[in-house]
Each structure stands twice: as structure tokens, then as C-alpha cells.
Amino acid sequence: METLGSGENGTVSWRVWGHGAAVVSLQRAIRANRVSHAYLIAGAEGVGKRTLAQNFAQALCCPVDRPDPAIPCGVCRSCRRVDRGSHPDVQTVSLRTQAVAAEKPGSKNTSLTIDTVRSLRSSAALRPMEATRRVLIVDDAETLQGAAQEALLKTLEEPPPTVSIVLLANDAEALLPTIRSRCQAIELHPVGSAAIEAGLVGTGVDGGAARELAVLAAGRPGWAVRAAADPGVRQRQAEAVERAVAWIESGPYERLVTAVRTGDGFAKKRDEVFADLEAILGVWRDVMLVAGGVARHATHLPQMPAIEALAESTGLAEAAVALASTRRCLADLEANVRPRLALEGMVLAWPTMLQRG
Ligand SMILES: [Zn+2]
Structure with a gap:
């Protein structure tokens, strides 16, 4: 089972429920030192896109000397800051961060704007502060409009050597083919209820409730986690x-x-x-x-x-x-x-x- 606990080779796997193939391919890239400049992780809301991106960023940034570079230590200052969203080399933009940064509160905020993409672009030009790479995560990427997508494409066309851009989209088709073709595509499918149930039990939810929530989650671990925490x-x-x-x-x-x-x-x-x-x-x-x-x-x-x-x-x-x-x-x-x-x-x-x- 790829959720929590030990993998086949005795290493601790990422804290991702299900998505074994996606985890394996990202970990392989890290071990081979062949991390791509751009990824597009697509899948339904709550399926695990953010969690996957976060584990990836953690593995890339963790400075602790360890047997497998693809497995972050999970406890050092760097790993904890990636978890909290405060690592200087891991930046996320999303509708939420855009709303917080907006000078005009109350605007509709239903799509990532060209200004947000421009700010991302200047951030991509920075050298890493602590890690050897910067990881820029673009959540809600499916909401990018025409001009904003064109601007993003420019950044993807001339990727700074020390940056990985990770696009998270509920629907990859909403993005220009030219954007998609510049990203390594990772498609996340609904997670089996057994993996969600095991994950919930691992976080301390009792067996009966875990089984029930795992079925109701319909393949979305993120929903199950939220539902377990908030009735x-x-x-x-x-x-x-x-x-x-x-x-x-x-x-x-x-x-x-x-x-x-x-x-x-x-x-x-x-x-x-x-x-x-x-x-x-x-x-x-x-x-x-x-x-x-x-x-x-x-x-x-x-x-x-x-x-x-x-x-x-x-x-x-x-x-x-x-x-x-x-x-x-x-x-x-x-x-x-x-x-x-x-x-x-x-x-x-x-x-x-x-x-x-
Ligand atoms: Zn660490």
C-alpha cells in the first residue's frame, strides 16, 4: 500500500493517499536529478493535487542529509515551513492568495489575473534563497484567462534554470495546448476508498467513521480529511x-x-x-x-x-x-x-x- 508507512524498498513514502504512479515518477526524477521545469498536475477538486505538489517541494528543498533524496525528512525547519506555506523558495499563487493580495477587495476574483502571473514571473527570476531550487505552485490554474495564459506561456518558454513551476488544475483542457505541451503532465484519478479509509485511520479517525467517510468521499481524500475534521x-x-x-x-x-x-x-x-x-x-x-x-x-x-x-x-x-x-x-x-x-x-x-x- 502506498499510503503512509513503508514502501517496498524500506523508505517512508510521501504523505499522499493513493496516486502511487505519480509519486513514483516524481521521486524517480528527484533521485536522477532530472526534475522538470514545469509540471501540470490535473485532477478533481480534493483528489490530492496540492498535497502531491507540497510533498514534491518538500523533497526538493529538505537540506537534511538522508539516504534517499526523494524522501524529505519531514521534521526539519525547511520541511515544516513548506507545510505551513512559509518557505522562501516555495511560493503558491491561487485565487485565495490573489484575493488576499488584491487592492480592490470585493472584486469577483473568479480567475487568476495577468498581474498575478506577472508577479509569479518576477518571483521565478529570483535565485533560490535557501534551497537549490525554487518551486512555484500555481493553484486554480484552470481559471487563467487568455492574456494571463499567454503571459504564463512566456515564463514557461524561457524557464529559469533553478525553478520548477507546478500548475494545479481541476481541468487540464482549460489550458492552452502550448502551455500543456511545455509541462510534464501528471493526471490524478479518483483514489480508491480503501486507500482513503487507511489514510483516515492513520490520522486517528476510528474505523467505522473512516469507512463511511471513505465511501462518501467518492475518490477525494481532501474532502474526506475536511469532513473528518468538520461535521x-x-x-x-x-x-x-x-x-x-x-x-x-x-x-x-x-x-x-x-x-x-x-x-x-x-x-x-x-x-x-x-x-x-x-x-x-x-x-x-x-x-x-x-x-x-x-x-x-x-x-x-x-x-x-x-x-x-x-x-x-x-x-x-x-x-x-x-x-x-x-x-x-x-x-x-x-x-x-x-x-x-x-x-x-x-x-x-x-x-x-x-x-x-
Ligand atoms: Zn527536512
């Missing part, structure tokens, strides 16, 4: 699933009205809308599983009666179309397509339900 996360997810079921169950007109209302509120409630869409994805996934006769893999057990009814009135093929349209909507919103347009397109692709009652 409100689970509550909000349950409410999002209830809203998702109600939206799907409603008639064509109500669906459109909800799409318009949700689209108009997107700028103010971005995270909430994304959470709702993730919940809708989960519901359609469960509808597919039930329609396909593998209901035991479904995750939304409390909503099972509603999901079974949906499976009965749609069937596998139509549920698959609905799932794809919801995925496309998420990708469109991440790429800053007009929210109302993206959401309307999504609900129009959902199959019409037989009205119950």
Missing part, C-alpha cells in the same frame, strides 16, 4: 445532494429556472455552485450504477429511493449523457464560459423524467 462539511454535502436530487427531479421549466438563478449567482457563490455540481455528478453516477445493476457501488445511500426512481425513468444511456453534460458544465465554468449558458446547456441535456405522483 459541517458532511452536512453541507448532504444538503447539496438533496438540492441535486430536487433539481434533477423537477420538470423542464423548473430546471431551466434553477439553471438561470444558479448562473446569475455564480460570481458570488462560486464554491457553492461547484459543490452543487459535484453533488449532481455524484447523483448521476449513482443513477448509472443502479441502472447498470451495480447499485452496491453507489455512494448516496440516504437518497437511494429517489435514485432508484431516477434510474427507472431514465436508464443507463440517458444517465450517461446527463453525467457527461454535467462534467462539461463544470469544465466550462472552470474555463469561465458564461455561467448561465453553461448551466442551461447542462440541464437541456438531461433526460426528461416521467413526472411522479
Whole structure:
């Protein structure tokens, strides 16, 4: 098992749950001293992109003499500062850091701006202060707009020799092909519930709760960790699933009205809308599983009666179309397509339900 504890060769692995292939390839690059100037780590929110990037940065910066350079000591001042986000050679930009740095609070802050990319560019020009390399992490990279992407491309085209830029994106397709082609691509897939369960138990969550959260997490360790620490996360997810079921169950007109209302509120409630869409994805996934006769893999057990009814009135093929349209909507919103347009397109692709009652 690649989560926590010892690896095959007796070394302690990174604190990453699942993603064995990605960890192995990054560790191999560090050992061979062939670290790339740019990486693009892509995968769903909560799947483990930030954690992977952080472990990578820690291994690159840890100054402690150790048998395997790919395994950071985890306890020295450098390692602790990477954990806290305060290492001078490891810088992260994200929508959150951008909001903190913004001189105009209250602006929409739904995409990384060209100013943020420029600040990153000047940071890339600095020599490392303590480590032998600087690691610049660009979180929320899927929100970069045209001009900002062009600016980022310039930095990627002339990479300073002592810098690694790590782009984290929920959807790699939102980035220019020219950006993608300059990065080493690392795609993170949903993590198996066994690995999430083992990870949770390793952090002290008791067995029963760990098993339950691992299933609800639907492949996202980050969600499981947040839900274990804050019962409100689970509550909000349950409410999002209830809203998702109600939206799907409603008639064509109500669906459109909800799409318009949700689209108009997107700028103010971005995270909430994304959470709702993730919940809708989960519901359609469960509808597919039930329609396909593998209901035991479904995750939304409390909503099972509603999901079974949906499976009965749609069937596998139509549920698959609905799932794809919801995925496309998420990708469109991440790429800053007009929210109302993206959401309307999504609900129009959902199959019409037989009205119950
Ligand atoms: Zn260390």
C-alpha cells in the first residue's frame, strides 16, 4: 500500500493517499536529478493535487542529509515551513492568495489575473534563497484567462534554470495546448476508498467513521480529511445532494429556472455552485450504477429511493449523457464560459423524467 508507512524498498513514502504512479515518477526524477521545469498536475477538486505538489517541494528543498533524496525528512525547519506555506523558495499563487493580495477587495476574483502571473514571473527570476531550487505552485490554474495564459506561456518558454513551476488544475483542457505541451503532465484519478479509509485511520479517525467517510468521499481524500475534521462539511454535502436530487427531479421549466438563478449567482457563490455540481455528478453516477445493476457501488445511500426512481425513468444511456453534460458544465465554468449558458446547456441535456405522483 502506498499510503503512509513503508514502501517496498524500506523508505517512508510521501504523505499522499493513493496516486502511487505519480509519486513514483516524481521521486524517480528527484533521485536522477532530472526534475522538470514545469509540471501540470490535473485532477478533481480534493483528489490530492496540492498535497502531491507540497510533498514534491518538500523533497526538493529538505537540506537534511538522508539516504534517499526523494524522501524529505519531514521534521526539519525547511520541511515544516513548506507545510505551513512559509518557505522562501516555495511560493503558491491561487485565487485565495490573489484575493488576499488584491487592492480592490470585493472584486469577483473568479480567475487568476495577468498581474498575478506577472508577479509569479518576477518571483521565478529570483535565485533560490535557501534551497537549490525554487518551486512555484500555481493553484486554480484552470481559471487563467487568455492574456494571463499567454503571459504564463512566456515564463514557461524561457524557464529559469533553478525553478520548477507546478500548475494545479481541476481541468487540464482549460489550458492552452502550448502551455500543456511545455509541462510534464501528471493526471490524478479518483483514489480508491480503501486507500482513503487507511489514510483516515492513520490520522486517528476510528474505523467505522473512516469507512463511511471513505465511501462518501467518492475518490477525494481532501474532502474526506475536511469532513473528518468538520461535521459541517458532511452536512453541507448532504444538503447539496438533496438540492441535486430536487433539481434533477423537477420538470423542464423548473430546471431551466434553477439553471438561470444558479448562473446569475455564480460570481458570488462560486464554491457553492461547484459543490452543487459535484453533488449532481455524484447523483448521476449513482443513477448509472443502479441502472447498470451495480447499485452496491453507489455512494448516496440516504437518497437511494429517489435514485432508484431516477434510474427507472431514465436508464443507463440517458444517465450517461446527463453525467457527461454535467462534467462539461463544470469544465466550462472552470474555463469561465458564461455561467448561465453553461448551466442551461447542462440541464437541456438531461433526460426528461416521467413526472411522479
Ligand atoms: Zn527536512
